[in-house]
Amino acid sequence: MKPTGGYFELETSPGKEYHPNLIRLNTGRNCLEYILRIGKYSKVYIPYYTCDVILEPFKKLDINYSFYHIDQQFEPIIDFEMHKDEALLYTNYFGLKGQTVERLAGKNLNLIIDNAQAFFDRPLKGIDTFYSPRKFFGLPDGGYLATTIELKDKLETDRSVDRFSHLLKRIEFGPEEGYQDFLDNDSSLIDQPIKRMSALTNKLLSSIDYKTIAAKRRKNFELLHSQLMKHNEIDINLHPGAVPMVYPFYSSKPGLREYLIQNKIYVATYWSNILDWTKREQWENKLAQNLIPLPIDQRYGNPDMFKIIELIERFD
Ligand SMILES: Cc1ncc(COP(=O)(O)O)c(C=O)c1O
Structure with a gap:
């Protein structure tokens, strides 16, 4: 029987999900695990330029992987032979690489697309694609998956209620007070089994x-x-229809990231694991050192952007 009346739940706005037809899971990495569990691939080629949590499912399932390089335009350098049962994992960097995804989809190769940084790009027909919506919105967890084969396993539904403290603290007390909770809640997603998306995350994604x-x-x-x-040392392009995650600003001037953080422009490092995976002179290592993902998200407008521009122009 459906319960009626009594106390209220958290008020959310009625609306529709952006990806209503995809499989709803607990994290992006577990979407990848789902793809790998289907068992089509004996080995996957992974970009050096990615987050180390991508390796979690490979270690869990004991599936082979090896790394490949990208060029200055963030295009994959495919200078190796791929066998029929091997796949290429490509990351749609910053949400700016939709055209590369389309180009790769037209090639005769098995492709897995990591759209963790490209929430708004629709999956291409027949291409395994996954998403991590909390990179774009204030959410505790969640993943969306487009795939052609469904797993038969019965999956438990995730519970997100204990992963909200950083989202709530940021509103009441500001980013500094919630930061440790953010780290802890993010760590709580490590080594989780594949679960269905929680009702709470799903409700928020609908509002x-x-x-x-x-x-x-x-x-x-x-x-x-x-x-x-004019200051950005990489060439980037926002194609019509693309919705970016961040503005990737590359500067070889040492100390800019720290200077921005001192001035309360909180920018991340993508990704510190690459400093161990690659040598100093390699492109991905330089990206990890020098690429600064500037915030351009929905919380901000012109005055915030001008503040960032002014700080960068003042830095020397
Ligand atoms: C490029 C990229 N892909 C995939 C993931 C994994 O997403 P999730 O944390 O939802 O598992 C992340 C970050 O965590 C990421 O940065």
Whole structure:
């Protein structure tokens, strides 16, 4: 019997998910595990330029992987033979590489697309694709998966209620007070079994104004790009329809990341594991050292972008 009346639940806005037809799971990495469990691939080629949590499912399932390089345009360098039962994992970097995804999908190779950084890009037909929505929105966990074969296993449903403290603390007390909770809650996603997305995360994903958010992200990105392009040491392009995760700013001036953080522009490092995986002179190592992902998300507008531009122009 459906319960009626009594106390209220958290108020959310009624709406629709952006990816209503995808499989809802607990994390992006577990979407990848789901793909690997189907058992089509004996080995997967992974970019050096990625987050180490991507390796979790390979270790869990004892599936072979090896690394490949990307070039200055973030395109994969495929200078190796791929066998019929091997696949290439490609990351849609910063949400800017949709055209590369389309190009790769047209090739005769097994492809897995990591859209953790490209929430708004739709999956291409027949291509295994996964998402990690908390990289774009204030959510505790969650993953979406597009795949052609479904696992028969019965999956437990995740519970997110104990992973909300950083999201709540940031509102009441600011980012500094919630930071340790953010790290702890993120760590709680390590080595989890594949589960269905929690009802709470699913409810929140149904109450987001996707259209407004997509437009804001594009506008902020374009403003930064118009002013920072001349200082940015990599060539980037926002194609029509692409919705970026961040603005990737490459600067070989040492200390810029720390200077921004001192000035309360909180920027991450993508990804410190690469400093161990590669040699100092390799491109991915330089990316890990020098690429600064500037925030352009829905929380911000022109004054915030001008503050970032001014700080970068003042840094020397
Ligand atoms: C590029 C990339 N792919 C995949 C993942 C995994 O997503 P999740 O943390 O939801 O498992 C992450 C980060 O965690 C990531 O940065």
